[in-house]
Amino acid sequence: MLSGRREIGRTDPMLLTEKVAGPRVLLLAGRNWRVTWIDWKRRRCFVEPSDLPGKARWFGAAVGGTSFELSRACRSVLLGESPEVELTDRAVRGLAEARDDDVGSVHPGGLVISRDGEDVRWWTWAGYRANAVLAATLAGVTDEKQRFQDDWIRLRSDLTRDIWRSGVTDAAERLCLPDVDERALRGLKFSEALPERLAMATLAARLADLENAAAVLDEPVRFMG
Known part of the structure; x- marks a missing residue:
């Protein structure tokens, strides 16, 4: 995940595909981030700070949560x-x-x-x-x-x-x-x-x-x- 050019961390790809009502907001590094763009080819997710509550998931070795x-x-x-x-x-x-x-x-x-x-x-x-x-x-x-x-x-x-x-x-x-x-x-x-x-x-x-x-x-x- 990137905010501008700064890397925030990694997240589970499943969080980027689940259907959500309204903006997609993730919780990472103790802050909430609104997803603005997903580049699947380069495996990058661009975000910006948000005041909305975010969702987090442990990132395991398997794509999409625990295997x-x-x-x-x-x-x-x-x-x-x-x-x-x-x-x-x-x-x-x-x-x-x-x-x-x-x-x-x-x-x-x-x-x-x-x-x-x-x-x-x-x-x-x-x-x-x-x-x-x-x-x-x-x-x-x-x-x-x-x-x-x-x-x-x-x-x-x-x-x-x-x-x-x-x-x-x-x-x-x-x-x-x-x-x-x-x-x-x-x-x-x-x-x-x-x-x-x-x-x-x-x-x-x-x-x-x-x-x-x-x-x-x-x-x-x-x-x-």
Whole structure:
């Protein structure tokens, strides 16, 4: 990210493609920045200071948030698996606390759908790119804003087992690419030479994890809460 000629830092490309209402504002280096231009060819994002609240995301090695493999490794640890390294007493206590805090998000018998009032979440532990595909594919069971993170997808508040079964039937055979903001096409190489719909599909395909999204849909699900 650049403000003028000054480099601010790096951000997750997924934050530059998500649909947003109004200006796209990011949080980085303790300040809020409004995106003014994206140069996909040179992998540069130009910004200017903003008073609007910004959004941040940890930048991992994978494009688009945490990878499937890293997310699943986190789930394994929460289920009791310990890293094959010597842990300090502090690390052991930290793992124990994390397992207690997240007891409702994992189960050895399958993935969890948790309910806390109207907050219903499907704990996929699939990574951001796979969850982006799942949220787009299961539009009938996700909440209307398709909110999701690396490890969960928010579902409609009135979800029942019947609605869930109906929504996921044959879903692996009709996977959808994630939605991207049309403004993200600015600066994409050859975007002006392509129909807008094709250009958006090209960008969405780069950010999708179809293989692992399909694998998640084959896993058993347990309703909790």
